[in-house]
Amino acid sequence: MSSKYVLLFPGQGSQSVGMLSGHSDPLIAQTFQEASDALGWDLAGLVREGPAESLNQTARTQPALLAAGIAVWRLWQAQDLPAPAALAGHSLGEYTALVAAGALDFADALRLVELRGQLMQAAVPEGVxxxxxxxxxxxxxxxxxxxxxxxxxxxxxxxxxxxxxxxxxxxxxxxxxxxxxxxxxxxxxxxxxxxxVPSHCSLLRGAADKLAERLATTTIHTPAIEVRHNLDATSRGDAAAIRDALHQQLFRPVRWSMTIAQLRDAGIAQAFECGPGKVLSGLNKRIAKDLTSIALEDADGMAKATATVKA
CATH class of the missing domain: 3.30.70.250 (Malonyl-CoA ACP transacylase, ACP-binding)
Structure with missing residues (x-):
């Protein structure tokens, strides 16, 4: 089996009150508190105690899931494993992947996706x-x-x-x-x-254009790890190209099937879902049956994945 693996970051729909409670490492709580400090509101408390109605509001969901993904990424880094061959994220998860790759600062990304959620909520009135x-x-x-x-x-x-x-x-x-x-x-x-919110369609073109204004003033570095973008399943190293991909991502479709199929064809044998839930692992089994997919949402998943990489 190839030792090449990819880490994948989930998007909206994977959130839940108490997410990542299956991990006891203090890095989880520390990361949620760091996110709270960056945003100026109690993200850690919302994730821990809810209510679910608040956590499920798009402008709250997006930074909460980004923080959860980075918390698990930090736990993964602490395992002293070979670096992943690539990273990818589904919709919002693409921002988490860019933070993990060093392209976006954690605090900048949190504020960026909070704005993204606000713009998405405001773009299309409820019921439309x-x-x-x-x-x-x-x-x-x-x-x-x-x-x-x-x-x-x-x-x-x-x-x-x-x-x-x-x-x-x-x-x-x-x-x-x-x-x-x-x-x-x-x-x-x-x-x-x-x-x-009708995500990833032309109804969000106006929201995407407003997001592009913030992206233009956000520092973006060359990723230290390849990040496959939703737009076309390809990676980018130039800040301007990354900004353009994130702008278009909001009103163009997420090409997840293509992303996973191309990673498999590039010799990736293992995929680990870096965050709460198992949504992406379930999709991966339908896209590439020969791709080993493990969710890292709790300590058991982390231990199983770590052993798989070390084997």
Whole structure:
């Protein structure tokens, strides 16, 4: 087995009150407190005690998940292992990957994703947009399905998550049309997601342009580890190119299937999910069955992954 491995950072949907409580190392609490100090509000307390309604607000979720991913990354670094061959993150997780790679300062990234969440929440009024998962159609079929929408409004692929699972974003009437016509187009099911923000579609172009203004004044270094970007599954070393990728990421789809497939084809044998939850590990098993995927959300996962790399 190849010793090359990748660390992957999850995005929204992986958060929960008490996340990472399966780790007893003080680095976790220290990282959450460092995030609280940088942001000027009690992120550590919100993660520890909730309430879930507050943690699930986009502008709170994003810095909380970034802090959680960096907390686990710091634990991983403490294991004295060979460096990963690459890093990647799903949506918000791309920012966490850039912090881990040394491209973004932790405090800068926390404030950046807090703003990102605020801009996303403000971009589309409650009840106007949303997202739905299309299950059982390949990527091209989902693209054609969206293109057939006869009404006004946006309907676009947003997350190419795994073969046969594509998340679509857009206006609510368009999503309702999608649901009503899914079976006739061959979809096994269409599931509306509990998200009011239609991420990674053109409805967020204005929010992305405002985020670009902050990105322009944020220091970005050359990554010390390759980071594969959601936009096109390729890495970038130039600050201007990274800024452009982060700008476009907000209104263009996340190409997760492509990212994992290309990493596997590059000789990556192991993938470790660096943060709370097991969402990415589940997707990876559908994209590349021969890729070993382990979630690092608790001490058992960390020990299993560490042993795998050392073997």
């Amino acid at each position: 947009g949303g997202m739905a998962a299309v299950v059982g159609l390949d990527d091209a079929a989902v693209e054609a399905f969206c293109a057939e929408h006869p009404g006004e409004g946006v309907l676009e692929p947003a997350n190419y998550n795994a073969p046969g699972q594509v998340v679509v974003a857009g206006n609510v009437p368009a999503l309702e049309w999608l649901e009503a016509n899914g079976k006739a187009r061959g979809a096994r099911m269409i599931v509306r997601l509990p998200m009011s």
